[in-house]
Amino acid sequence: MKTYKKLFALIIGAVMIVSLTACGGGGAESTEGGSEEAATPLKVVTEATFAPFEFTEDGDETIKGFDVDMMTAIAEDQGLELEWVNLEFDSLIPALQSNQGDIICAGMNKLSGTRAQEVDFGETYFESVLMLLVKADSDIAGIEAVTPDMKLASQIGTTGGEMVQSMEQEGKIASGVVLNQWTDCYMQLQNGDVQGVIVDKPVGEAYLNAHSDVAKFAGESFGDKEEFAFAVQKGNTELLDKLNAGLKNLKDSGKLQELIDKWFS
Ligand code: GLN
Numbered sequence: 001m002k003t004y005k006k007l008f009a010l011i012i013g014a015v016m017i018v019s020l021t022a023c024g025g026g027g028a029e030s031t032e033g034g035s036e037e038a039a040t041p042l043k044v045v046t047e048a049t050f051a052p053f054e055f056t057e058d059g060d061e062t063i064k065g066f067d068v069d070m071m072t073a074i075a076e077d078q079g080l081e082l083e084w085v086n087l088e089f090d091s092l093i094p095a096l097q098s099n100q101g102d103i104i105c106a107g108m109n110k111l112s113g114t115r116a117q118e119v120d121f122g123e124t125y126f127e128s129v130l131m132l133l134v135k136a137d138s139d140i141a142g143i144e145a146v147t148p149d150m151k152l153a154s155q156i157g158t159t160g161g162e163m164v165q166s167m168e169q170e171g172k173i174a175s176g177v178v179l180n181q182w183t184d185c186y187m188q189l190q191n192g193d194v195q196g197v198i199v200d201k202p203v204g205e206a207y208l209n210a211h212s213d214v215a216k217f218a219g220e221s222f223g224d225k226e227e228f229a230f231a232v233q234k235g236n237t238e239l240l241d242k243l244n245a246g247l248k249n250l251k252d253s254g255k256l257q258e259l260i261d262k263w264f265s
Contacts, residue, residue: 041081042239044071045101047089047155049181052206052263053107053228056086066263067105070125071230073255074246088180090157093118096233103243107200109226112159119231122244125256126228129221130160131204133197135189135214140196142219146173153177153185153194160198163223182207190214200226202264 046067048054054065063084075082082103087095092108095101096119107128110121132143132152140146148171154160156178164176177194179185185197186207199207201221208215230247232240250256 039081041083042075042102043085043100044082044103044105045085045087045092045095046104046106047092047181048084048086049155049183050107050200050203051182053203054105061086066126066259067107069259069262070247070250070256071103071105073250073259074243077246077249078242080242088157089155092157093231096231099233102232102236102239104231107203107228108231109159110229110231111224111227113162115231118234120234120236120240121229121231122240123247124227124229125247126202126260128200128202128226128228130163130198130223130226131201131221132218133186133189133199133204133207133215134195134218135192136212136216138195138216138218140218143198143222144219146196148172149174150196151175151177151194152196152198153179153188154198155182155185156180159223159226160200163198186211186215205264 046054046063048056048063048065050065052065053067054063056063063086068084071082074080085095085101089106092101092104092106093115096104104119107126108115109128110116110124115121132140134140146152146167150173152164152167152173154164154176161178164173165178166176167173168176177188179188182199182203185194185199188194189197196218204217208217230243232243247256
């Protein structure tokens with residue numbers, strides 16, 4: 001008799017488990033009767049040694065800067081949620097191509113090389129040029145005055161990086177040193193490993209604001225005018241339209257100028 005009771009109890013238990021599972025018992029969905037998946041934040045990939053566009057400070061991994069404030073305002077305007085991911089600059093486009101990121105916002109020039117064939121850029125939000133940064137006591141007059149014995153540094157994968165590499169190939173300098181982080185470029189300048197750094201003018205200005213005793217610009221700007229824009233995965237017109245609409249609203253409302261005044265005055 002005992003065996004039958006045990007068997008009966010097991011069958012009842014199994015029936016109860018099956019029926020609970022069928023109506024989603026116990027999970028977060030059972031109370032509301034429908035899934036409540038939180039919207040997944042859009043991944044914004046950047047390289048955060050590019051102050052004042054994006055940077056981190058004092059060991060804090062939080063990314064700050066003009067680009068962060070601008071994208072946060074665009075996200076608020078368009079009802080988007082963002083999370084920022086700090087990568088090497090030359091990994092940014094591959095990150096979108098491999099679906100590891102949704103948006104690039106990194107002071108990226110939309111006019112450079114094959115970039116516009118690999119991702120879709122938005123409207124321009126900032127214009128820039130390149131400058132040569134040298135030590136404060138340097139007598140280098142400008143980019144035209146560099147000599148074949150010199151070394152120049154810039155960041156790998158950037159317009160400055162491409163320029164120092166082409167100058168080396170043309171024999172204009174001994175070596176075009178391309179490094180992962182702008183902070184490494186500044187370090188090599190200060191310790192004499194290189195005689196100059198090719199950098200975007202607003203970024204060089206931010207560096208000089210804090211280091212005018214040890215560095216200066218040499219000569220005038222050079223290279224093609226750059227137009228900074230955010231980018232999305234090729235073909236993601238829905239997201240790009242939202243970002244462009246948000247940027248237009250920031251321009252029309254004066255919010256973009258307010259951020260420019262905050263970060264570049
Ligand atoms: N504006 C330069 C480029 O687009 C550098 C960008 C950067 O270093 N974040 O290549």
